[in-house]
Structures are given as C-alpha cells and as structure tokens.
Amino acid sequence: MTNRLILCVLLVIISPWLLAKELILLHTNDFHGHIQQEGKYAGAAKIAAFVKEIKAQHPAVLLLDAGDAISGTPVSSMFEGEPIFDVMNAMGYDVGLIGNHEFDHGYKKIERFRAIANHPLLTANALGPDGELLGDAPYLLRNLDGIRVGIIGLITETAPTLFSPTGNEGLTFLNPADRLSELVPMLRPKTDVLILLSHIGHEAELVLAEQFQDLDLIIGGHSHTLVQHPVRVGKTLVAQANHYGSHLGLIKIKVPDAGQGSLDIQGDLIAANELPDGDPATQALVSSYEAKVEDQVDIKIAVIRKNYSKIALQPILEDILAEAIGADLGYYNRTGIRDVLSEGDVTARMIWNLEPFGNTLVKLTLSGADLLILLSQEPTLHHAANAIDPERRYQLATNSFIASHATLAFGDAITAVDTGILVRDILIQQIKAKGLQ
Ligand SMILES: [Zn+2]
Structure with missing residues (x-):
C-alpha cells in the first residue's frame, strides 16, 4: 500500500x-x-x-x-x-x-x-x-x-x-x-x-x-x-x-x-x-x-466458614476492642469498617483493608448520655444503644478517630487514654488466636 x-x-x-x-x-x-x-x-x-x-x-x-x-x-x-x-x-x-x-x-x-x-x-x-x-x-x-x-x-x-x-x-x-x-x-x-x-x-x-x-x-x-x-x-x-x-x-x-x-x-x-x-x-x-508490603500482609491468620458484612462485623470488632483493655463495651464506627470478610482464608492484608487508617486503641470514660450522642452518629440505631443507662459512667474501648472527635465534642466531660496500640494489630492478633465468632 x-x-x-x-x-x-x-x-x-x-x-x-x-x-x-x-x-x-x-x-x-x-x-x-x-x-x-x-x-x-x-x-x-x-x-x-x-x-x-x-x-x-x-x-x-x-x-x-x-x-x-x-x-x-x-x-x-x-x-x-x-x-x-x-x-x-x-x-x-x-x-x-x-x-x-x-x-x-x-x-x-x-x-x-x-x-x-x-x-x-x-x-x-x-x-x-x-x-x-x-x-x-x-x-x-x-x-x-x-x-x-x-x-x-x-x-x-x-x-x-x-x-x-x-x-x-x-x-x-x-x-x-x-x-x-x-x-x-x-x-x-x-x-x-x-x-x-x-x-x-x-x-x-x-x-x-x-x-x-x-x-x-x-x-x-x-x-x-x-x-x-x-x-x-x-x-x-x-x-x-x-x-x-x-x-x-x-x-x-x-x-x-x-x-x-x-x-x-x-x-x-x-x-x-x-x-x-x-x-x-x-x-x-x-x-x-x-513487593514492599507482601511479606508483612500476605499471611494467613484464620479460616472463616461464612461471609461477614460490615453490619455483622461491627459488634465482633467492638467486643475485641473491649476485651483488649477490659472496658465495659466497645464502639467501632461502621463507616470505619472499610471492607467485608468472605468465607475462606483470612489474611493480615484483609484486616489492613478493613482498617487501613492506622488508628490506635483508646479507652474513653464518659457518661451514658454522652455515649448515646456518640452512637447516634451511626447510620442506623447502634445495637448497644437501647441497653445504655444515660446516668451511668462507662469505660469505652474505641479507635483514635472516634476518640479525637469525642474529645472535641465533649471536652473535659470525658477522659481519653490512648494505648498507642494499633487497632489493626489487636484485630490481627485476636483473630489469629481465636478466629471469628
Ligand atoms: Zn469520601
């Protein structure tokens, strides 16, 4: 041509x-x-x-x-x-x-x-x-x-x-x-x-x-x-x-x-x-x-027998946080759960995908009334909300994202103690040790 x-x-x-x-x-x-x-x-x-x-x-x-x-x-x-x-x-x-x-x-x-x-x-x-x-x-x-x-x-x-x-x-x-x-x-x-x-x-x-x-x-x-x-x-x-x-x-x-x-x-x-x-x-x-991250994250930590939605994961993650520091209860904001877990092998990478932010675990001490305000930010009624007594003080295990916003909102009415431990590390350790309920 x-x-x-x-x-x-x-x-x-x-x-x-x-x-x-x-x-x-x-x-x-x-x-x-x-x-x-x-x-x-x-x-x-x-x-x-x-x-x-x-x-x-x-x-x-x-x-x-x-x-x-x-x-x-x-x-x-x-x-x-x-x-x-x-x-x-x-x-x-x-x-x-x-x-x-x-x-x-x-x-x-x-x-x-x-x-x-x-x-x-x-x-x-x-x-x-x-x-x-x-x-x-x-x-x-x-x-x-x-x-x-x-x-x-x-x-x-x-x-x-x-x-x-x-x-x-x-x-x-x-x-x-x-x-x-x-x-x-x-x-x-x-x-x-x-x-x-x-x-x-x-x-x-x-x-x-x-x-x-x-x-x-x-x-x-x-x-x-x-x-x-x-x-x-x-x-x-x-x-x-x-x-x-x-x-x-x-x-x-x-x-x-x-x-x-x-x-x-x-x-x-x-x-x-x-x-x-x-x-x-x-x-x-x-x-x-x-290649720089694979060695650290492509590690199998557990096997799960069913799929977990974000809604299903929320109370489980909250219990893990609460247990880690002996708090009355845990609060893990649903929008902070960034991925679901599917039946089969669970790797550390999947927990990174679920908690990519590098938040630390914080213990908050606050009134039930303030806790209810905190939980009211959830897209739907929080599963623990009905059991909370507004008159009582609670020790709450949560992540540093929630804790920093709570501190801004409530000031001296709450105390926050940051453990400095990554939420992601606690999740990986606990899921590795006990699997998911
Ligand atoms: Zn956005």
Missing part, C-alpha cells in the same frame, strides 16, 4: 470521530489505594490498559478521579498514600480531586501528593489555615480537539467530621452551592462542556444538579454509589463509578458545532472483568510497590 492509500484508509476509519466532535470522559472515584487487582477490583493496570486503548483511538479523552484515591490498602497506609499518586501517573490521569481521605495523613501531606501527581488536584472549597486553596486550582479549563471543557472541583463541606482533627487544624470548607453560584456563571460562557468533579456524595449531587442546570455533568464520588448509567436531573447528568476500581466510568459527549443544539451525553460503567489485560508498565510499577 502506498502512503497515500494508508492515509485514506485511516481517514475512513477515524473520520466519524473527527466530524462528530466527541468528548470521552473516563472516571473513577473512591479508589482507596486499590492499585493491585483483587477480587472484584480491577487494579491500576487493567484500567490503564483501557485508558491507553481509548486515548490511542480518540483525540479528546480525559481520565478523571473524583477523590479519595488513597487509604484502603496496606501499600497506601504503609507509605502514606504516596505510591497511589505515582501509580495514577502511569494510568494517565488528567485531573484529580481532593477528597476527605486525602487528609488522612494531615493536610500538609496534600502538598506532597500534588508534587508527585502529574495531574492537577482540584479543590474550589478546601482552604488551609492561611486561607489559600489546598489544591492546584479551583477549576480546570482544557481545549480538546476544539471542545472547550471546564471542570470545577468540590469536596463535601462535612469533611472535618470525616478525618482526624490532628494534623488538620485550622482548615475551612466552603459551601459547595455557594462556590457553584460564583463559578458556574463565570465558566459557562467559556465552555462547551461544563463538569463538576465532586466528592460530595450521590444524593447531595442530585440536589446540586437540580440547583445548577448550567452544569452539563456531575462526576461524583464519596458515597461509593454504583450508578450504572448517569442519572438525568433536568438537563444535568449525575454519574458515579462505585468504589475501589470495581468499575471504570465511560461517558461519551457529542458536542454540536458552535452552540448548535444541545449536548448528547451517554454514560455507562465498565466492570473490572470487562476491562482488558493489564498494562505491563503499570503492573510493573504496582508490583514494585506491592
């Missing part, structure tokens, strides 16, 4: 894309350090392979992450989240977002994440003690194949209740709707496609969509919601891709010529098992990090 013929063949193949002006968005959220393929979770290499394939075929592709990239696996916890951003570079991210878990190692660590990541980490509403935004930028403007794309980054205003106060003093989180009221009218005239990259949670994102119809699309996160096809709220679509890399979001946006007609937006989630084989370069990088 002559060069000219090859060119003609190529043009025939690619011309529909050139004529249609299509923007393709690939998205993840709440990846939580799951760089290694594990069960239902794709791992970084399979996602990277798909991203490379699509980017090779189309002129206008963006890979976005909607926050909470770190905290959820030993490799993230042991190296304070840093490997995750390095691996995300290999995956080809174009834009990321600061989620509440990016504060797990203190807000100053975010500077380090920004330095490692090749992509900007957005936030339009998280401010440091100096009043400056903590991300690279509040929003991003990109021109891709002539399509003008605007991406605003926002985090939930409730973030301070979700991370440890230690190392996160003096931060301010602005109201997302207030920020959108300023940014949407400013960016709308400059963009063909205006996107909110959000770590606010699906329900709240639906409300924002209704309020801000000038947004074309919200790519969400934080609630770990599996949204198979983006939900339409008026003119605005709201997407989210579950969590832990179980799915990759794929959104195709047909952009008409120079404001002629409206956008055509179609979205879907691709499950891990539908993704191609892993990209070798990305897998090599993942393996180099995993």
Whole structure:
C-alpha cells in the first residue's frame, strides 16, 4: 500500500470521530489505594490498559478521579498514600480531586501528593489555615480537539467530621452551592462542556444538579454509589463509578458545532472483568510497590466458614476492642469498617483493608448520655444503644478517630487514654488466636 492509500484508509476509519466532535470522559472515584487487582477490583493496570486503548483511538479523552484515591490498602497506609499518586501517573490521569481521605495523613501531606501527581488536584472549597486553596486550582479549563471543557472541583463541606482533627487544624470548607453560584456563571460562557468533579456524595449531587442546570455533568464520588448509567436531573447528568476500581466510568459527549443544539451525553460503567489485560508498565510499577508490603500482609491468620458484612462485623470488632483493655463495651464506627470478610482464608492484608487508617486503641470514660450522642452518629440505631443507662459512667474501648472527635465534642466531660496500640494489630492478633465468632 502506498502512503497515500494508508492515509485514506485511516481517514475512513477515524473520520466519524473527527466530524462528530466527541468528548470521552473516563472516571473513577473512591479508589482507596486499590492499585493491585483483587477480587472484584480491577487494579491500576487493567484500567490503564483501557485508558491507553481509548486515548490511542480518540483525540479528546480525559481520565478523571473524583477523590479519595488513597487509604484502603496496606501499600497506601504503609507509605502514606504516596505510591497511589505515582501509580495514577502511569494510568494517565488528567485531573484529580481532593477528597476527605486525602487528609488522612494531615493536610500538609496534600502538598506532597500534588508534587508527585502529574495531574492537577482540584479543590474550589478546601482552604488551609492561611486561607489559600489546598489544591492546584479551583477549576480546570482544557481545549480538546476544539471542545472547550471546564471542570470545577468540590469536596463535601462535612469533611472535618470525616478525618482526624490532628494534623488538620485550622482548615475551612466552603459551601459547595455557594462556590457553584460564583463559578458556574463565570465558566459557562467559556465552555462547551461544563463538569463538576465532586466528592460530595450521590444524593447531595442530585440536589446540586437540580440547583445548577448550567452544569452539563456531575462526576461524583464519596458515597461509593454504583450508578450504572448517569442519572438525568433536568438537563444535568449525575454519574458515579462505585468504589475501589470495581468499575471504570465511560461517558461519551457529542458536542454540536458552535452552540448548535444541545449536548448528547451517554454514560455507562465498565466492570473490572470487562476491562482488558493489564498494562505491563503499570503492573510493573504496582508490583514494585506491592513487593514492599507482601511479606508483612500476605499471611494467613484464620479460616472463616461464612461471609461477614460490615453490619455483622461491627459488634465482633467492638467486643475485641473491649476485651483488649477490659472496658465495659466497645464502639467501632461502621463507616470505619472499610471492607467485608468472605468465607475462606483470612489474611493480615484483609484486616489492613478493613482498617487501613492506622488508628490506635483508646479507652474513653464518659457518661451514658454522652455515649448515646456518640452512637447516634451511626447510620442506623447502634445495637448497644437501647441497653445504655444515660446516668451511668462507662469505660469505652474505641479507635483514635472516634476518640479525637469525642474529645472535641465533649471536652473535659470525658477522659481519653490512648494505648498507642494499633487497632489493626489487636484485630490481627485476636483473630489469629481465636478466629471469628
Ligand atoms: Zn469520601
């Protein structure tokens, strides 16, 4: 074939894309350090392979992450989240977002994440003690194949209740709707496609969509919601891709010529098992990090005969904590239980995945009334709540996350004694010694 013929063949193949002006968005959220393929979770290499394939075929592709990239696996916890951003570079991210878990190692660590990541980490509403935004930028403007794309980054205003106060003093989180009221009218005239990259949670994102119809699309996160096809709220679509890399979001946006007609937006989630084989370069990088943790975590500690949901695990973990320091009872917040346990072998890695934060065991002494307030934070009635006498004082075994928030809330009314022992280590020891009840 002559060069000219090859060119003609190529043009025939690619011309529909050139004529249609299509923007393709690939998205993840709440990846939580799951760089290694594990069960239902794709791992970084399979996602990277798909991203490379699509980017090779189309002129206008963006890979976005909607926050909470770190905290959820030993490799993230042991190296304070840093490997995750390095691996995300290999995956080809174009834009990321600061989620509440990016504060797990203190807000100053975010500077380090920004330095490692090749992509900007957005936030339009998280401010440091100096009043400056903590991300690279509040929003991003990109021109891709002539399509003008605007991406605003926002985090939930409730973030301070979700991370440890230690190392996160003096931060301010602005109201997302207030920020959108300023940014949407400013960016709308400059963009063909205006996107909110959000770590606010699906329900709240639906409300924002209704309020801000000038947004074309919200790519969400934080609630770990599996949204198979983006939900339409008026003119605005709201997407989210579950969590832990179980799915990759794929959104195709047909952009008409120079404001002629409206956008055509179609979205879907691709499950891990539908993704191609892993990209070798990305897998090599993942393996180099995993090699540093394998010896410590891929150790069988028990065998279990059934599956344990987070709800089933909660009282069991609480009993383990209470027994470890002879407290009246234990409290393990359900949102702090980050994974389930499945029938079969239990490894130390699974306990790391369940407790990735490195919280320590704390003994709190507090009134039953304050304890009831603490337990009322649970998504549903805590199983021990009905038996608690508000008049009595209790010794409570809990983790340092709950203890630090309780200390902030109740001050001198409670006493907290931090054992300095990692909750994860206690769980591993006890499950190894006694199995699970
Ligand atoms: Zn989150």
